[in-house]
Amino acid sequence: MDIVAACEKNWDHWKHDCSGFVNAVTTDLGIPITGTANQMMDDLNVPGSGWTVLGNDPQKAQDYANKGYLVIAGTKAKSHGHVVIIVPVSHAVKYPYGYWGQYGGTGMKNERITKAWRPEDLPTVQYFARQIP
Template identity: 35%
Template structure:
């Protein structure tokens, strides 16, 4: 597990595989599906949301955008980060 987006960015910049996600039941309001993204090397938005890629069911995927574009503002600080050496 990774503490926050700043640490997730640092690990992605260092070449680690970094995921971020939020269960469907934890969205506001609860969603039908959860959401995941892959954090990549890049900038931070608002000094805490890293750059990532994600897909979308029925929406627009994100490509090299910061995570504040992937989740509603109310959910952003509830996401969970994890990293693995590759």
């Protein structure tokens, strides 16, 4: 299953839960990651976890997604962090496109991640990539 197909398959059920959405997509792709968004962010940062830390580089994140890698964007927060699956696009972009659920709201699908975070939060978004088995 490819990344966009996994996102489409799971979005309706998980559009109100970002971490549930990421867990469902990553499970379908054979790389399950569980927990809350904050816990996921901690797990993605563990050395030797298999994830490549891309830092706060949206262009690099989009490049990895365009090459077929599973890319997760995320932030930690005091109460609820936020995680997003980055998807490939066929055109140049300043910020990546992705799918996400949203706690207390409704996420979006195949939208620029500038809609997932407030503008002032975008510099804190971290990106992680991993090859799909």
